[in-house]
Amino acid sequence: MNRLLDRLDVPAPLLWIDADDYCERLLANGRAPWTDAAAWLAWQRKGQGLLRSDVVALPVARVIDAWLAAQPTVRSTMGLKNRLLLPLRTLLANEALRVHLVEMIGGLRSSQASTPVVLVLPSPRAWVAIAYRQAFADEPEPEVGADDADSAAVYIADFLRAFGEAGLDGVLLVESAETVPASDDDLSCYGAVFNLAAHYRWACGIELPKTGDFDASALDFVISDEPQTGARRHGHRIAWQSETARAVHFSFITVPADGEPEQVLERLRRLRESA
Template sequence: MSQSLADLLPVEGGKVGLRLWLKASAYTRRLLLGESGDPWESASKYLAYFSQAQGLLKPDVAVIEVGELFDAWLQRNPAAKAELTAKRKLSFPLRKLLEQTAPRELLAEIVEAVVAHLRGQAPVVLAMPSPRFWLHLANRAVDREVELDDDNIEDAAMYVADLVRSVSSLPVGGILFEEAPGDVLPGPVNAELYRPMVNVAKHYRWPLALRLGGGALSEAPALADIDVFIGADGLPVAGSAHGVDISASLWTQDAAPLAQNQFYFVEIPRDAQPEQVLERLARLRS
């Protein structure tokens, strides 16, 4: 396998080289670290956890949950919340959070350690909430109830783009944005507001993936610049590969066969039983 997600995506109607993408951090943290375990305290601690999780599940894509890293840092540094609320602007909490030096440095150390550990066996993808969703989460973290608007979502995309530039010297294999699940954020998603991040991904030749949530996806020019779409249904025709999200149905029924440009995407529930997880994943791989 390659260090870039791009090498697993189909070219000119070919078959996708990826079969199974897992989102398993909640499950593996509970299983390997216990109820309150925190792998984000240092790069060495994260690598120890990561290597165990990789060995347990053997995913096709190595995912680093960037949003969780910043959440964990904020939980360990609650005094920082005062800095995040110093201004009333809607995008300010996210901006100040993503500007923090310590979690940025930790992210770079973790990416470097994971890449060295994998030695090209799997692409390293940075997963994070979409700018729209992260804007919502950052305000909720400081107890603000807000209504999002286009200008602030675009500002959020600029702050996220600045964050990922900080690891541009490292062999990142791709970026995954995840939209809000269910009805957390009603209304359609306008990916054109993510243009600052889309442009950065194109500049560094990072494949960009978007996992759809509960909201519909509006037609937008930016869709043509997104390489992978992931969802249970309603995926756009754009994108060179589609991830079929079977997270909800996998545990009660067999998955349908894949089309040539499709792969399975599974989010493993935090409290899933290990025997059932391994049995179901084995079926998907067979």
């Protein structure tokens, strides 16, 4: 069975807390140890012990930002040829990066035996643009078409195979405002990722900055401000100022980086009581 889907399908909604920026300031002097798996796990355990999110997650994009800063040769290799998909393909094929991320997920799984563990990564369409900007910072924003997103999904699916035995419960694809699927065909470009998640029995979801004109029934869950058409499970993204959690399946909230500890704990307590 899948820990995440099991938890989403019980009557009591869960609370998924994104507190990386907050914990970075509070517990890491503004510099979370993304490139040191052991130090990151110790930091993450402190944050989880304090805030008690019902889901624990590894934000791959944050790790890669720190990884590229520490490994400038990787960034240089990504930009050897000015081709749209080459930066992402080169990045995801980096074996040292894969080993590092798998170690982080393995440590997270070991330390959180009963809590769902999710890998959070940019959607295929979003990741093409992100990797291209990382390789070619001075180039204009790239246009990512359907064929590009489809190819990127294949690269990402190959990358995700490295996590097959790591104990993952789910994968969350994060869209930017510019990459929200505009049709069912747009979403179908991610099929390679969906198929791999199904193979490993991972829950597969998507986070939307706004609702899109597509049917989300191919996904296990959607995180958004408002329900997405066809979504089987909705994670309601609630504002930090909100006093209540009104989601049917779960609530998703981001703790502000400058939050005051006592106020943060009180706000989370109220949200749990209102669920």
